[in-house]
Every structure is written in C-alpha cells, then in structure tokens.
Amino acid sequence: MSVLTDPKKIALHGGKYFLPQLSVDCVILGFHDGELKVLLLKMHHSAHWALPGGFIYKEETVDDAAHRVLEERTGLKNLFLQQFHVFGNPARSSSKATVEYFKKEGIHLDKNSWLAQRFVTVGYYALVDFAKAQPHPDLFSDACEWVSLREAEDLFMDHSDILQKALETVRLQLNYQPIGFNLLPRKFTMPELQRLYETILGKPLDRRNFQRRMLAYGILKKLAEQKKGVAHKAPFLYSFDTQRYRKALAAGLDGGW
Known part of the structure; x- marks a missing residue:
C-alpha cells in the first residue's frame, strides 16, 4: 500500500x-x-x-x-x-x-x-x-x-x-483490566503506580489497600533494587510480569476502584 x-x-x-x-x-x-x-x-x-x-x-x-x-x-x-x-x-x-x-x-x-x-x-x-x-x-x-x-x-x-x-x-x-505497562518505565515504585491510578481516576486511593490489591493480582514482580536518590526511606522497585499482565488483559481482573 x-x-x-x-x-x-x-x-x-x-x-x-x-x-x-x-x-x-x-x-x-x-x-x-x-x-x-x-x-x-x-x-x-x-x-x-x-x-x-x-x-x-x-x-x-x-x-x-x-x-x-x-x-x-x-x-x-x-x-x-x-x-x-x-x-x-x-x-x-x-x-x-x-x-x-x-x-x-x-x-x-x-x-x-x-x-x-x-x-x-x-x-x-x-x-x-x-x-x-x-x-x-x-x-x-x-x-x-x-x-x-x-x-x-x-x-x-x-x-x-x-x-x-x-x-x-x-x-x-481499571475495574477489569490492568493499566501501566506502557505508561510507566520498566522499573517503578509502588507510589508511582498508585499515582498513575489516582491521576486516571481523579481521586486519592488508600496506600495499603492499593498495594495489597495490586500484589494480589499477581501481575507485579518485586525487585531486589530500591529507588535511588530519594530523601526518605528508599522504596523497592517493581516491574510487570509481562506474561501475566497480557493474560490479565485478555481474561480480566476482579473488582473495581
């Protein structure tokens, strides 16, 4: 063409x-x-x-x-x-x-x-x-x-x-599919992922509930690395499990925000 x-x-x-x-x-x-x-x-x-x-x-x-x-x-x-x-x-x-x-x-x-x-x-x-x-x-x-x-x-x-x-x-x-794979860098912190969700939804989310829920989906891998150059306690970095992420895109997730 x-x-x-x-x-x-x-x-x-x-x-x-x-x-x-x-x-x-x-x-x-x-x-x-x-x-x-x-x-x-x-x-x-x-x-x-x-x-x-x-x-x-x-x-x-x-x-x-x-x-x-x-x-x-x-x-x-x-x-x-x-x-x-x-x-x-x-x-x-x-x-x-x-x-x-x-x-x-x-x-x-x-x-x-x-x-x-x-x-x-x-x-x-x-x-x-x-x-x-x-x-x-x-x-x-x-x-x-x-x-x-x-x-x-x-x-x-x-x-x-x-x-x-x-x-x-x-x-x-966000109620039935994951988001973030193409919006975040390959390695990111949980607060950065939460900030993305809050920005899209236009409302704050409880930190503990958000982390527990995201980990329960099984689409994240916690890395041994921690974010460098931060003033307070350095948060751990995460990445998406590509295979499970794509499966979640196709099959969906449970729950809503």
Whole structure:
C-alpha cells in the first residue's frame, strides 16, 4: 500500500484512495512527572489543537489505519490500542469550514468534494511510554506536542468530547483490566503506580489497600533494587510480569476502584 504524502493530492483526489466519510481519531495518552498527558496537533491556520487522526485506505482495515496513525505520530509500533466509540453527530463537521480551511492551504474545494462531506469517526485510545514516543506533526499541522489534560481544552471540532469519552473508558477499564505497562518505565515504585491510578481516576486511593490489591493480582514482580536518590526511606522497585499482565488483559481482573 502506497501512502499519500502530497496534501494537494489528498485533498483533490483522496476519494479514489480512502473510504468515503469514515475516519479514525486517536487519543494517545502518556504519563510524565505525575501527570497524564495527551498528544495533540497544532493545526495550520487555526488556534485549535486536535487529536491525531486520519483517513482509512480502501485496502486496509480500520484497526490498521489507527495503528498507522499511532506509528506516524509517535514512531512506536505494536502498542496497546483500543477502539472505544464511534462518533457520528451530523453536526460534528462543517462543509463550509472545511472548504475555508483548504482555501487557506491554497487548495480549492467545492461543496461536493469528498472532504466536504459528513464524516463519521472511530475513536481509539493508546497508552504509550512518554519517554519513547517521538511526536511528529502530520501534513496539516505545525506541531505535535504532549499537553497536560488540564490544558487540553477547546479542541478542534468534537475532539474535546472524544477525549472525555476516552478518559471515561480508561477509568472503566481499571475495574477489569490492568493499566501501566506502557505508561510507566520498566522499573517503578509502588507510589508511582498508585499515582498513575489516582491521576486516571481523579481521586486519592488508600496506600495499603492499593498495594495489597495490586500484589494480589499477581501481575507485579518485586525487585531486589530500591529507588535511588530519594530523601526518605528508599522504596523497592517493581516491574510487570509481562506474561501475566497480557493474560490479565485478555481474561480480566476482579473488582473495581
């Protein structure tokens, strides 16, 4: 499959290559300095930031399109990527706004253009290692950056709604699937893991109950090492048992938060 890299060809002739009126949008989440962050694009000719997304080639699956977008924006492959919702509000995009946007790009579209039609988008979320991701803008954006969830407001089109729905889904996932493998470094402390869960859930968790529960799942390995460079008693480091973690992703966990 040859990937189109010419913005003008995409705009004027993309209807020959892409599925009509269907797209994907990806909520890519990373954890850094005790904060959950989302990867956003700063669009050309716009004050708005947008979620990474793209069109679906006629010869690829919807899942493959989402994985392609994830790799193009982060440089990462074979990561946990989950479809979570379909967004199909008839008013989610504007034919007039699309024509005006491409006019600023120096590309003339008429109202019957494939790009000026109503689009339904399939939402995916990905949990990635902040340190390993290499953000890269797409053909229609000036920048691709990590943005704190506190600052991710007033996004392009309905992307704020897509982001909120993704966060709701991740919070629900915590009730029956593990989280952290792609968000934390290979070695981490129990307080760091708890901080991740508290950040996602938006509420504090009891330290003893959290530790007892996480250890009971059997997905963690306590290491002989302790965290260096801390002021007080150095906490032990942990890592995920990859095999048991993946089994828990497939089979689920008991209980909720």
